[in-house]
Amino acid sequence: MEKETTLIGEYLGTIEEFVPGEGTYADDGKIYASNIGKAILDKENHTARVDGKFPSELKVGQIIFGEVLNIRKNIVTIIARKIQGIKGEIDVKTGLYVSNISDSYVERPDDMFGIGDIIKGKIIKIEPGMIDISTKGEFGVVKAFCKRCRYPLVELKKFKGKLVCPSCGHREQRKLAKDYGNVAII
Numbered sequence: 001m002e003k004e005t006t007l008i009g010e011y012l013g014t015i016e017e018f019v020p021g022e023g024t025y026a027d028d029g030k031i032y033a034s035n036i037g038k039a040i041l042d043k044e045n046h047t048a049r050v051d052g053k054f055p056s057e058l059k060v061g062q063i064i065f066g067e068v069l070n071i072r073k074n075i076v077t078i079i080a081r082k083i084q085g086i087k088g089e090i091d092v093k094t095g096l097y098v099s100n101i102s103d104s105y106v107e108r109p110d111d112m113f114g115i116g117d118i119i120k121g122k123i124i125k126i127e128p129g130m131i132d133i134s135t136k137g138e139f140g141v142v143k144a145f146c147k148r149c150r151y152p153l154v155e156l157k158k159f160k161g162k163l164v165c166p167s168c169g170h171r172e173q174r175k176l177a178k179d180y181g182n183v184a185i186i
Contacts, residue, residue, distance in 0.1 A: 012050075018047055061122065068114065070115070078094045114144060144174050153172060
């Protein structure tokens, strides 16, 4: 079986079905793509590989904009969509570990982010199958949405990190970027 474009972190199969080959990695008995390219699942030889390359435009230290996809106890999954200063879109899965969210201790990542929020972060590590980002310092959420009605939230100027929904009045907290609400993602 062949698929036109496979993205980093995309599920390909299990180690019972295939042996992980070039461009893949295994985690907890499952095989995932470690680069972008064409997935080749050879059922005859029981191998899985991805012919392609790691996105060359990604480098440690770059600023990315992405959308929060999933929030777990120790990691926030983000789909990176834009690289600051580079035209065009990307579609790369990244991870934001709880230790890289803020300069201070964070107990619950879901208090800092919401599904669908747009974040600004810095790439701190690139390894096969893994791109780590950080929102420490001036980075964080640049556009947040109400967890009740999905309406864009506005910042309460007198309370740092506090947001209110103009539609339903619900108040929420986020790890805000220095330029929250003032970023045009083109």
